[in-house]
Amino acid sequence: xxxxxxxxxxxxxxxxxxxxxxxxxxxxxxxxxxxxxxxxxxxxxxxxxxxxxxxxxxxxxxxxxxxxxxxxxxxxxxxxxxxxxxxxxxxxxxxxxxxxxxxxxxxxxxxxxxxxxxxxxxxxxxxxxxxxxxxxxxxxxxxxxxxxxxxxxxxxxxxxxxxxxxxxxxxxxxxxxxxxxxxxxxxxxxxxxxxxxxxxxxxxxxxxxxxxxxxxxxxxxxxxxxxxxxxxxxxxxxxxxxxxxxxxxxxxxxxxxxxxxxxxxxxxxxxxxxxxxxxxxxxxxxxxxxxxxxxxxxxxxxxxxxxxxxxxxxxxxxxxxxxxxxxxxxxxxxxxxxxxxxxxxxxxxxxxxxxxxxxxxxxxxxxxxxxxxxxxxxxxxxxxxxxxxxxxxxxxxxxxxxxxxxxxxxxxxxxxxxxxxxxxxxxxxxxxxxxxxxxxxxxxxxxxxxxxxxxxxxxxxxxxxxxxxxxxxxxxxxxxxxxxxxxxxxxxxxxxxxxxxxxxxxxxxxxxxxxxxxxxxxxxxxxxxxxxxxxxxxxxxxxxxxxxxxxxxxxxxxxxxxxxxxxxxxxxxxxxxxxxxxxxxxxxxxxxxxxxxxxxxxxxxxxxxxxxxxxxxxxxxxxxxxxxxxxxxxxxxxxxxxxxxxxxxxxxxxxxxxxxxxxxxxxxxxxxxxxxxxxxxxxxxxxxxxxxxxxxxxxxxxxxxxxxxxxxxxxxxx
Amino acid sequence: xxxxxxxxxxxxxxxxxxxxxxxxxxxxxxxxxxxxxxxxxxxxxxxxxxxxxxxxxxxxxxxxxxxxxxxxxxxxxxxxxxxxxxxxxxxxxxxxxxxxxx
Numbered sequence: 001x002x003x004x005x006x007x008x009x010x011x012x013x014x015x016x017x018x019x020x021x022x023x024x025x026x027x028x029x030x031x032x033x034x035x036x037x038x039x040x041x042x043x044x045x046x047x048x049x050x051x052x053x054x055x056x057x058x059x060x061x062x063x064x065x066x067x068x069x070x071x072x073x074x075x076x077x078x079x080x081x082x083x084x085x086x087x088x089x090x091x092x093x094x095x096x097x098x099x100x101x102x103x104x105x106x107x108x109x110x111x112x113x114x115x116x117x118x119x120x121x122x123x124x125x126x127x128x129x130x131x132x133x134x135x136x137x138x139x140x141x142x143x144x145x146x147x148x149x150x151x152x153x154x155x156x157x158x159x160x161x162x163x164x165x166x167x168x169x170x171x172x173x174x175x176x177x178x179x180x181x182x183x184x185x186x187x188x189x190x191x192x193x194x195x196x197x198x199x200x201x202x203x204x205x206x207x208x209x210x211x212x213x214x215x216x217x218x219x220x221x222x223x224x225x226x227x228x229x230x231x232x233x234x235x236x237x238x239x240x241x242x243x244x245x246x247x248x249x250x251x252x253x254x255x256x257x258x259x260x261x262x263x264x265x266x267x268x269x270x271x272x273x274x275x276x277x278x279x280x281x282x283x284x285x286x287x288x289x290x291x292x293x294x295x296x297x298x299x300x301x302x303x304x305x306x307x308x309x310x311x312x313x314x315x316x317x318x319x320x321x322x323x324x325x326x327x328x329x330x331x332x333x334x335x336x337x338x339x340x341x342x343x344x345x346x347x348x349x350x351x352x353x354x355x356x357x358x359x360x361x362x363x364x365x366x367x368x369x370x371x372x373x374x375x376x377x378x379x380x381x382x383x384x385x386x387x388x389x390x391x392x393x394x395x396x397x398x399x400x401x402x403x404x405x406x407x408x409x410x411x412x413x414x415x416x417x418x419x420x421x422x423x424x425x426x427x428x429x430x431x432x433x434x435x436x437x438x439x440x441x442x443x444x445x446x447x448x449x450x451x452x453x454x455x456x457x458x459x460x461x462x463x464x465x466x467x468x469x470x471x472x473x474x475x476x477x478x479x480x481x482x483x484x485x486x487x488x489x490x491x492x493x494x495x496x497x498x499x500x501x502x503x504x505x506x507x508x509x510x511x512x513x514x515x516x517x518x519x520x521x522x523x524x525x526x527x528x529x530x531x532x533x534x535x536x537x538x539x540x541x542x543x544x545x546x547x548x549x550x551x552x553x554x555x556x557x558x559x560x561x562x563x564x565x566x567x568x569x570x571x572x573x574x575x576x577x578x579x580x581x582x583x584x585x586x587x588x589x590x591x592x593x594x595x596x597x598x599x600x601x602x603x604x605x606x607x608x609x610x611x612x613x614x615x616x617x618x619x620x621x622x623x624x625x626x627x628x629x630x631x632x633x634x635x636x637x638x639x640x641x642x643x644x645x646x647x648x649x650x651x652x653x654x655x656x657x658x659x660x661x662x663x664x665x666x667x668x669x670x671x672x673x674x675x676x677x678x679x680x681x682x683x684x685x686x687x688x689x690x691x692x693x694x695x696x697x698x699x700x701x702x703x704x705x706x707x708x709x710x711x712x713x714x715x716x717x718x
Numbered sequence: 719x720x721x722x723x724x725x726x727x728x729x730x731x732x733x734x735x736x737x738x739x740x741x742x743x744x745x746x747x748x749x750x751x752x753x754x755x756x757x758x759x760x761x762x763x764x765x766x767x768x769x770x771x772x773x774x775x776x777x778x779x780x781x782x783x784x785x786x787x788x789x790x791x792x793x794x795x796x797x798x799x800x801x802x803x804x805x806x807x808x809x810x811x812x813x814x815x816x817x818x819x820x
Contacts, residue, residue, distance in 0.1 A: 692816065694812065694813050694816050695812055696750075696812055696813070703742070
C-alpha cells in the first residue's frame with residue numbers, strides 16, 4: 001500500500017473502535033478492550049510503517065508524503081483537506097503511536113480487568129473493592145473492576161483518533177478538528193468518575209480553560225485564512241506567503257501579520273499545553289484515571305499544543321532576521337521560561353504523587369516553548385519526544401504505585417490512608433521492583449541524568465541553544481528550573497521508593513499486573529535510548545559515535561536547515577551540575593524525612609500554587625457568577641426583559657379582554673348563534689314536509705333539481 | 719346508412735323517459751329496478767350509436783360492455799336486496815319502505 005493511503009487510514013481504527021464499543025460491544029468488557037487495543041495496534045502499525053518509510057527517504061524534508069482532496073468549495077477555489085507526513089509529524093507520529101499503544105495496554109491492568117465486581121461499586125465512582133472468600137473461608141478485600149470499563153476504552157479510542165487526526169493533518173482546519181475532539185475527550189475523561197464533585201469541576205475547568213486558548217486559535221486561523229486564502233501548511237510555509245505576511249504590519253503593537261497570527265495560534269497552545277497563565281487546569285486534571293493523565297500529559301493533549309506551536313514555527317519566525325527576537329518570539333520565550341520556573345517551584349511543595357508530575361509536565365512544556373521562542377527548533381522537538389516517553393512512563397509508573405498502595409490499603413483495611421500521598425509511601429522499591437526501576441529511569445530522564453538518559457540530551461540541547469544564541473536570562477532561568485526539576489524528582493523518588501515504609505499500607509503494597517508493568521518496561525527503553533539519536537556531533541568522546549540523526553532528519557522540515565551549534569563546554573557543565581546537584585540535594589534533604597511536618601519546603605505559597613486558583617476565582621469565576629446571576633439573570637433577564645415582556649403581555653391581554661367582551665361575545669358569537677339557530681328552526685319546520693322517507697320522492701326531487709339546473713344552464717350561460 | 723343518428727337518439731331518449739317514468743311512478747320495487755334497467759340500456763343505445771357514427775375509436779363499445787357488466791351486477795344486488803326486504807317486511811312496495819325518514 002502506498003504510504004499516502006496508509007496515512008489516511010492511520011486515524012481511523014480508534015474512531016471505528018469508539019463506535020464499535022459504544023454501539024455494540026459495551027456489554028462485554030473483554031471484547032471492548034480487545035477492540036480498542038486492536039485499533040491502537042493497527043494505528044501503531046500504520047504509524048511505524050510510515051515512520052520507517054519516511055526515515056528511508058533521503059532529504060525527506062523536501063519530498064514529504066502528502067495527499068489532499070477538495071473538501072469545501074470556496075468560490076472558484078476549494079478548501080482542501082489532506083494528510084501530510086513531514087519529518088516533524090513523522091517523529092511525532094512515532095512517539096504518539098508508541099505511547100498510545102502502551103497506555104491502552106496499561107489501562108487493562110489499571111482498571112482491574114479480571115477482578116471481581118465491586119460490592120457496592122456504581123458507575124461514576126472509582127471502584128471501591130470487592131470482598132471475596134478464599135478456601136479457608138477468610139474474607140479478603142481485593143480491588144474490583146471498573147464499573148464503566150468499556151466506556152473508558154471507547155473514550156480513549158476517540159482521544160487517540162483526535163491526536164492522530166491532528167498529527168497527520170496537512171492543514172489547520174482538520175488539525176483544529178482533532179484539537180477540539182481532544183478537548184472534548186479530555187473533558188469526558190477527566191470527568192470520567194463523574195460521581196465525584198471534584199472530578200466534575202476539574203472536567204469543566206479543563207474544558208473552559210482550554211476553550212479560552214481555542215477561541216484565540218480560531219481567531220488566528222480565521223486571520224490566516226483571510227490573509228492568505230489557504231489553511232494548508234505546505235501553501236502557507238512558502239517563502240512568498242511568509243514574506244508577504246511578515247511585511248504586513250498590523251495595528252496591534254506594530255507586530256507583523258505573521259507575528260500576530262503566530263501569537264494567536266500560540267495562545268491556543270498556551271491553553272492546550274497548560275502554559276502560564278492558562279496552566280490551572282492541568283493539575284486538576286489529575287482527577288481522571290491515571291492512564292488518562294498519561295494520555296493527556298504525554299501522548300496527546302499537551303504534546304498536541306507544543307506540536308501545533310512547532311508546526312507554526314516558520315510563521316512565528318517569519319520576520320526573524322537572526323538578530324534580536326521579534327515581539328512574538330519574545331512573548332513566547334518569556335511565557336515558556338516563566339512557566340518552566342514557576343511550575344517547578346510549585347512541584348517542590350506538592351505531596352500528591354500525580355500532582356508533582358502534573359507540575360513537572362507544565363514546567364517541561366515551558367522548556368519546549370522557551371526553546372521555540374528563542375528559535376531552537378530541533379531542540380524543542382527533541383524535548384517534546386523524549387518528554388512524551390519519560391512522562392508517559394512516569395505517569396504510568398505513578399499509577400502503578402497508586403495501585404500497589406491501594407492493594408496495601410485494601411489489605412490493611414485502613415481507608416484513611418491516601419494512596420496518592422507520597423508521605424504515606426516509602427520503601428516501595430522492594431515491594432514493587434519493576435515499578436521502582438522503571439520509575440527511576442523515568443525520573444532520571446526527567447531530571448536529565450547525564451549521558452545515559454534521553455532527557456539529558458534534549459534538555460542540554462535547549463540550554464546549549466539558549467547559551468549559544470546569547471539569551472542569558474533564558475539560559476539561567478532554565479538552568480534553575482532544571483535544578484528544581486532534578487530536586488523534586490529525587491524528592492519524589494526518595495519519598496516513594498527509598499527508606500522504610502511509613503504506613504502499614506505501604507508495607508503491604510504489591511507489584512502490579514503484567515499488563516501494567518510491561519508498558520513501563522517498554523517505555524523505559526525509549527526513555528533511555530531515544531536520546532542517543534540526538535547526540536551533538538562535537539560532544540566530547542560520545543559525539544559522532546552515533547550520527548546526530550534527529551537534527552538531520554527533523555531539521556529538514558524547515559526551508560533553511562538549522563545550523564549545528566558550535567560545541568561549548570559551559571552549558572554542558574551547567575546541565576551536568578544542575579542535574580546531578582539537584583538529584584543529590586533531593587536525596588540528601590528527603591532521605592530522613594518521616595512526615596509532611598518535617599518537610600521544611602511545605603511553603604504555604606507554593607503549596608497553594610501561588611494562589612492562582614484563588615486569584616482566578618476572584619478575578620474571573622466570581623465576576624462571571626455575579627454577572628450571570630445578579631446582572632444577567634436578575635437584572636437583565638428578570639427586570640428588563642421579563643418586565644418588558646410582562647408589560648407587553650399585560651397590554652395584549654387587556655386588548656384581548658375587551659375584544660372578548662365588547663366585540664366577540666355580542667357581535668361574532670351573536671351572529672354565529674343566529675345563523676345556527678335559524679338553520680335549526682328552518683330544519684325543524686321543513687323536515688316533515690321534505691323528509692318523507694320515500695325513495696321515489698327523493699328521486700323526483702333530484703330530477704326536478706336536475707331539470708332546473710339544466711334549464712338555467714342552458715338559458716343563462718349558453 | 720339510411721337511418722340517421724337522430725333516430726337512435728330519439729329512441730334512446732324515449733326509452734330513457736319510459737324507464738324514468740317507471741322508476742318514479744311504479745310502487746313495486748321490482749318494477750323500479752326494471753325502470754333502471756331501461757334507463758341503463760337507453761344509455762347503451764346512445765353509446766353504441768355514437769360509436770357507429772363516430773371516429774372509429776372503440777371506446778363506445780367498451781363502455782357499453784362495461785355498462786352491461788355494471789347493470790348485471792346491479793340487478794343481482796338489487797334483486798337480492800328486494801328479496802331480503804320481502805322476507806323481513808313481506809312487502810315490495812317502495813312507499814312502505816320509509817326507514818330513511820328522519
